[in-house]
Every structure is written in structure tokens, then in C-alpha cells.
Amino acid sequence: xxxxxxxxxxxxxxxxxxxxxxxxxxxxxxxxxxxxxxxxxxxxxxxxxxxxxxxxxxxxxxxxxxxxxxxxxxxxxxxxxxxxxxxxxxxxxxxxxxxxxxxxxxxxxxxxxxxxxxxxxxxxxxxxxxxxxxxxxxxxxxxxxxxxxxxxxxxxxxxxxxxxxxxxxxxxxxxxxxxxxxxxxxxxxxxxxxxxxxxxxxxxxxxxxxxxxxxxxxxxxxxxxxxxxxxxxxxxxxxxxxxxxxxxxxxxxxxxxxxxxxxxxxxxxxxxxxxxxxxxxxxxxxxxxxxxxxxxxxxxxxxxxxxxxxxxxxxxxxxxxxxxxxxxxxxxxxx
Amino acid sequence: xxxxxxxxxxxxxxxxxxxxxxxxxxxxxxxxxxxxxxxxxxxxxxxxxxxxxxxxxxxxxxxxxxxxxxxxxxxxxxxxxxxxxxxxxxxxxxxxxxxxxxxxxxxxxxxxxxx
Numbered sequence: 526x527x528x529x530x531x532x533x534x535x536x537x538x539x540x541x542x543x544x545x546x547x548x549x550x551x552x553x554x555x556x557x558x559x560x561x562x563x564x565x566x567x568x569x570x571x572x573x574x575x576x577x578x579x580x581x582x583x584x585x586x587x588x589x590x591x592x593x594x595x596x597x598x599x600x601x602x603x604x605x606x607x608x609x610x611x612x613x614x615x616x617x618x619x620x621x622x623x624x625x626x627x628x629x630x631x632x633x634x635x636x637x638x639x640x641x642x643x644x645x646x647x648x649x650x651x652x653x654x655x656x657x658x659x660x661x662x663x664x665x666x667x668x669x670x671x672x673x674x675x676x677x678x679x680x681x682x683x684x685x686x687x688x689x690x691x692x693x694x695x696x697x698x699x700x701x702x703x704x705x706x707x708x709x710x711x712x713x714x715x716x717x718x719x720x721x722x723x724x725x726x727x728x729x730x731x732x733x734x735x736x737x738x739x740x741x742x743x744x745x746x747x748x749x750x751x752x753x754x755x756x757x758x759x760x761x762x763x764x765x766x767x768x769x770x771x772x773x774x775x776x777x778x779x780x781x782x783x784x785x786x787x788x789x790x791x792x793x794x795x796x797x798x799x800x801x802x803x804x805x806x807x808x809x810x811x812x813x814x815x816x817x818x819x820x821x822x823x824x825x826x827x828x829x830x831x832x833x834x835x836x837x838x839x840x841x842x843x844x845x846x847x848x849x850x851x852x853x854x855x856x857x858x859x860x
Numbered sequence: 861x862x863x864x865x866x867x868x869x870x871x872x873x874x875x876x877x878x879x880x881x882x883x884x885x886x887x888x889x890x891x892x893x894x895x896x897x898x899x900x901x902x903x904x905x906x907x908x909x910x911x912x913x914x915x916x917x918x919x920x921x922x923x924x925x926x927x928x929x930x931x932x933x934x935x936x937x938x939x940x941x942x943x944x945x946x947x948x949x950x951x952x953x954x955x956x957x958x959x960x961x962x963x964x965x966x967x968x969x970x971x972x973x974x975x
Contacts, residue, residue, distance in 0.1 A: 568962040570970040590902035597899040604864060642862045646869055731866055833967045840960040842864045846900060847953040853875045854946050
């Protein structure tokens with residue numbers, strides 16, 4: 526077994542028509558080191574915005590399979606509450622029942638799924654206080670008797686604020702306002718005479734079953750770019766070179782003899798458009814690379830759980846899966 | 861607080877062995893995982909390849925319409941494939957726990973610095 530040091534080779538190169546050195550060198554018998562030293566693995570938080578709902582963080586030194594697992598778990602395996610069953614008593618609006626029911630399912634709810642149990646299959650829609658949240662939507666559109674105001678109708682637009690939570694059992698003591706995340710999501714439009722009367726039942730589910738149960742608006746990662754200048758570029762060419770990259774990535778630096786030189790300021794924000802390759806004379810001036818083990822994650826929550834709590838939940842799902850399989854292996858080997 | 865994993869409606873084991881390998885000894889096995897995909901498969905494969913006693917490790921999803929994953933392990937003489945699989949799960953658990961701790965610490969430090 527040969528041991529190489531791949532410290533210089535942990536970058537992939539973006540060429541004009543191809544991307545080089547993308548493979549991971551993971552085949553049996555090859556190790557840079559059996560388990561990377563723990564201090565080489567880092568997690569750094571870059572930005573937390575929007576009251577914890579938006580998160581940008583870096584995972585450095587990790588294997589792409591683990592980073593991808595975190596991303597996939599965030600999208601499809603972390604549970605959320607969403608409306609599943611809709612009992613429509615009255616719907617004289619233009620929108621068909623099934624379309625309306627579909628829209629209700631997509632409304633993000635603030636309820637914390639960790640406080641609920643999974644609903645068993647085959648039980649009735651009403652459910653128990655441990656596994657179901659009940660809402661009611663009753664709207665009727667009328668003419669506006671007040672002729673002077675601009676609106677000719679009353680309640681012609683149905684928003685999520687019209688949803689009323691019907692607490693079951695002891696839910697009113699345990700939950701604070703588990704309704705929709707935003708009050709101004711438009712559900713339907715009515716005209717005088719139209720009426721909507723429905724009961725909605727929300728349960729716990731995972732993104733795997735239906736995308737409405739995904740707790741993230743999206744979660745994605747990209748590799749940290751790197752730009753190396755091979756030869757100095759001055760003045761006119763430097764201005765063109767700086768324009769090839771996302772603003773803020775390259776800048777002009779004055780030299781001693783009064784000329785302007787192009788310099789890399791911060792490659793992190795580059796969107797890797799490879800625009801340089803459109804200029805014949807500037808193509809060879811830079812080498813575009815990405816660090817294969819530096820993942821820049823962006824996690825944006827729909828509003829039920831903060832992104833800073835979603836990532837540990839995703840890893841918890843992975844830990845539970847491992848636990849499950851270890852137990853199965855142990856019980857099977859006893860047989 | 862209930863489990864994060866949804867209940868398994870079909871019941872039974874989620875892990876089984878593909879028939880036909882048991883005659884060739886303990887060192888090669890194909891494991892069949894129900895309701896698993898690349899999320900677990902790729903991670904397990906990575907952990908298995910870090911084990912010097914594993915000669916071959918690979919996973920495949922035979923058909924995208926079926927929620928099934930096959931994991932093939934071949935090990936050196938005298939080291940059962942099942943031990944390699946168990947070790948991979950234990951290693952993955954340790955690795956993921958460390959990642960979680962690092963993340964939670966990083967968030968705490970970031971929030972302390974903000975205030």
C-alpha cells in the first residue's frame with residue numbers, strides 16, 4: 526500500500542472545456558491517513574440572518590459523502606408538520622376542491638414537529654391531540670356596503686390569516702400559535718356569493734413522502750473557489766480581467782511605477798462563470814480551481830424550525846439510522 | 861419526544877443479506893437495505909473504504925422505482941464482512957457525532973460573538 530500526500534491535489538481545476546482532477550481517490554488500499562486527524566476537520570459559521578432562519582456555514586476537511594448526506598437529510602428526512610387531510614364542507618369558489626386542498630398542504634406551519642407523534646396509518650382523520658393539528662377556514666365574500674372606500678368587496682382575497690387553529694384536548698396549554706408561518710399567503714380569490722368552509726388536519730411527515738414536509742426552502746452547498754494569477758496583468762487588460770469575475774472577487778492594485786495590477790481579493794464569492802475563457806489573451810493569466818474538501822453550505826428554513834437547529838436534527842436522523850442498523854446486526858447475529 | 865425516523869409500515873428487518881454468498885465464506889456479502897438510498901449508502905461506502913481490512917466496498921441502487929440499496933463488501937481472510945459493516949456503522953456514528961458537536965459549538969461561539 527503506497528501512501529501519497531495529496532495536500533496539493535485536493536483541488537479540482539476548471540479548464541475551458543473540462544473539469545480536471547474531480548475524483549476522490551477512494552478505493553480500498555489507498556489512504557492519505559486512515560482517519561483524518563480530528564483537528565483537520567472544521568465547521569465554521571459564516572452568517573446567521575433572518576432570526577436564525579437563514580444560515581451559511583463551512584464544512585472543511587470532510588468527505589463529500591458526508592456533506593452530501595447532510596444536504597440530503599435536510600431536504601428529505603427531517604420531519605415537519607403540514608396539512609394532509611382537508612374536509613371540504615362548502616366550496617363555491619372558482620378554484621377546484623383538489624387544487625385548493627393541494628395548496629393548503631403547501632402552506633408552511635410554525636408547529637414544532639418534535640412535540641408531535643407520528644400518526645398511525647388507518648386511523649381516522651380527526652386524530653388525537655398527540656398527532657394531529659386541526660384548523661378551520663370559513664370565509665364568505667360579500668359586497669362592500671361602504672360605497673365610498675376603494676374596495677367593492679369584503680373578504681374577496683383569502684389569506685392564511687383566515688385560518689383558525691382549533692386546539693384539541695390539552696394542546697392549548699402546550700402549543701403557542703402553531704399556525705401558518707406567514708399571515709399574508711394568498712390562498713384563493715372570491716367574489717360576492719362565494720363561500721369556503723373547510724376543516725384541515727395537519728400531521729407529521731418527511732420530505733421523502735411529499736415535498737410539503739421538507740423543512741428547508743432549500744439547502745445546498747458549493748465548493749470554495751480559488752483563483753491563482755499565473756502572470757501579472759496590467760492596466761487595460763487588468764480592468765477586463767477584473768470584469769470577468771463576480772464583483773468583489775478581483776480588484777486593481779496600484780504598483781510602484783504608477784500602473785494598475787489585477788489582484789485576487791476574495792475568491793469565496795466567485796460564481797465560477799469561467800468568463801475568462803472568452804478572452805483569448807487573458808485565458809492563460811489565471812488558473813481557476815475549487816477546494817474539494819471545503820463545502821460552503823446555505824440552509825434556508827421555511828420558518829418552522831431555525832436553520833441552526835435543523836442541521837443538528839439532520840445529523841440526529843443519521844445517528845438514529847446507524848443505531849437502528851447496529852441493533853439489527855446485533856440481533857440478527859444472535860440468531 | 862418521539863423518534864425522528866418515521867415508523868416502518870411494512871415491518872420486519874430493514875437489513876438482509878442477498879442469497880448465494882453464504883457458501884463462499886464469511887468474507888464476501890451483499891447486504892440489502894430497504895428504504896435507504898445514497899444518503900446512507902455513500903457514507904457507509906466511504907467508512908468501509910477507510911478500513912484496511914476491506915478489499916472491496918461498493919453500493920448500488922438496482923432500480924430507482926424501488927426503495928432498495930445493495931452494499932457489497934469483500935474483506936481479507938479471517939475478517940467477516942459483517943464485522944466490517946458493523947465497524948463502518950460505528951465509525952459513521954462517531955464521525956457524525958463529532959460533526960454535530962463541532963457545529964453546535966460553532967453556533968454557540970458565533971452567537972456569543974454577535975451579542
